[in-house]
Amino acid sequence: MKIALFITCVNDTLFPGTGRAVVSLLERLGHQVVFPEAQTCCGQMHLNTGYPEQALPMVESFTRTFSDYEAVVAPSGSCAAMVRDWHAKLAARQGRPGLARRAEELAPRVYELSELLVDVLGVTDVGAVFPHRVTYHPTCHSVRMLKIGDRPLRLLRQVRGIDLVDLPDAAECCGFGGTFALKNSDVSAAMCADKVASVKTTGAEVLCAADNSCLMHIGGALSRQRSGVRAMHLAEILASTS
Numbered sequence: 572m573k574i575a576l577f578i579t580c581v582n583d584t585l586f587p588g589t590g591r592a593v594v595s596l597l598e599r600l601g602h603q604v605v606f607p608e609a610q611t612c613c614g615q616m617h618l619n620t621g622y623p624e625q626a627l628p629m630v631e632s633f634t635r636t637f638s639d640y641e642a643v644v645a646p647s648g649s650c651a652a653m654v655r656d657w658h659a660k661l662a663a664r665q666g667r668p669g670l671a672r673r674a675e676e677l678a679p680r681v682y683e684l685s686e687l688l689v690d691v692l693g694v695t696d697v698g699a700v701f702p703h704r705v706t707y708h709p710t711c712h713s714v715r716m717l718k719i720g721d722r723p724l725r726l727l728r729q730v731r732g733i734d735l736v737d738l739p740d741a742a743e744c745c746g747f748g749g750t751f752a753l754k755n756s757d758v759s760a761a762m763c764a765d766k767v768a769s770v771k772t773t774g775a776e777v778l779c780a781a782d783n784s785c786l787m788h789i790g791g792a793l794s795r796q797r798s799g800v801r802a803m804h805l806a807e808i809l810a811s812t813s
Contacts, residue, residue: 648713
């Protein structure tokens with residue numbers, strides 16, 4: 572299958588290794604990955620902060636850039652959710668019915684990584700090897716908007732050598748929420764502290780999630796506490812072979 576990679580802003584700017592891991596993983600499974608260089612932000616930050624008009628050009632850009640691809644993969648539940656749940660609605664509310672129709676046609680072909688692997692490519696064992704103790708944090712957008720369920724866990728359970736342990740109160744938000752962490756920093760920090768405490772009880776060496784934004788938030792706190800726990804994106808674990 573020919574798959575277009577939507578890298579997302581956070582990954583492109585701060586975590587390029589995640590994008591490389593996605594490419595390595597999918598190519599190992601026998602698929603062709605392309606990177607449309609015209610891609611830009613999905614507009615989530617603008618919409619969530621109250622600037623729908625400023626987000627509209629990004630809906631146009633995304634739809635124009637990815638409309639010809641059979642499948643689009645994003646290593647981010649939040650950005651995939653923005654495209655699937657909001658692009659068509661945003662265009663319609665801004666009086667752009669043609670754009671709304673094109674965005675609605677594209678939306679079902681946009682997948683978060685675990686959805687693509689399990690639902691489209693039909694694999695749970697991707698040939699990964701990762702001999703470490705890992706706990707998994709289900710990010711809010713992936714669970715509540717995309718409803719990816721246990722797909723990431725099904726993939727992790729098939730990784731050779733992994734010691735996968737449950738995270739207490741896993742469904743609780745980490746407190747990042749994009750600009751929420753800036754506008755409500757005290758509340759965000761308190762939520763993150765609760766999440767960090769839960770992670771530390773597991774004895775895990777690695778905290779895994781499907782969104783680097785959340786991993787950046789929790790991982791930063793884990794690092795400041797010198798916990799020794801690394802934050803790793805799901806793609807990086809699944810791409811590992813040693």
